[in-house]
Amino acid sequence: MDGARLDLVLDNRTDEVARLLAAFEAFAAGHGLPHKVTMQVMLALEELAVNIVRHAFPEGGRHRIEIGLELGADHLVCDLRDDGLAFDPFAQAPPPDLTGSTAERRVGGLGVHLVRRMMDEVAYRRDGGINHTRAVKRW
Known part of the structure; x- marks a missing residue:
């Protein structure tokens, strides 16, 4: 299991996120990842990829999103790379409004x-016009 990789290149379209999730789910099952870990990583990958597709390319056009997943003995590293607008989601995204009922909150x-x-870990850096978003899950 240690050292197994999954590398994908997605177009910047929302329908490509489903392809990412299906590929990851098969990868996780094939390498015996715990179900809870698989579900948590799928949620994180979906959120990160959808945000890139929706917000990184306001000018439109076709862009690539490179996804690299690397399995360690007790962790999974998820790397997402895109050439969209520079944006650190972990430093620049406004904190969510967790007050009030779900119906009262903005979408x-x-x-x-x-x-x-x-x-368990999240990080962002911009290097050579490329956004690098990394998330690590341990179990």
């Missing part, structure tokens, strides 16, 4: 919060 704003809660 959105919980994705980055959920990623932070589901994953």
Whole structure:
């Protein structure tokens, strides 16, 4: 199991996120990842990938999102790379409004919060015009 990799290249379309999730689910099952870990990572991957697709490319056009998943003995590293607008979701996204009932809250704003809660480490850096988002899950 240690050292297994899954590498994908997605187009910046929301339908590509389903392909990512299906590929990860098969990868996780094939390597015996615990069910809870699989579900938490799927949620994090979905949130991160959807945010890239929806917000990183306001000018439109076709762009690539590179996904690299690397399995260690007791952890999974998820790397997402894109050439969209520079944006650190972990430093720049506004904190979610967790007050009031669910019906009273505005839609959105919980994705980055959920990623932070589901994953054990999160990081962002911009290098050479490329956004690098990393999330690590341990078990």
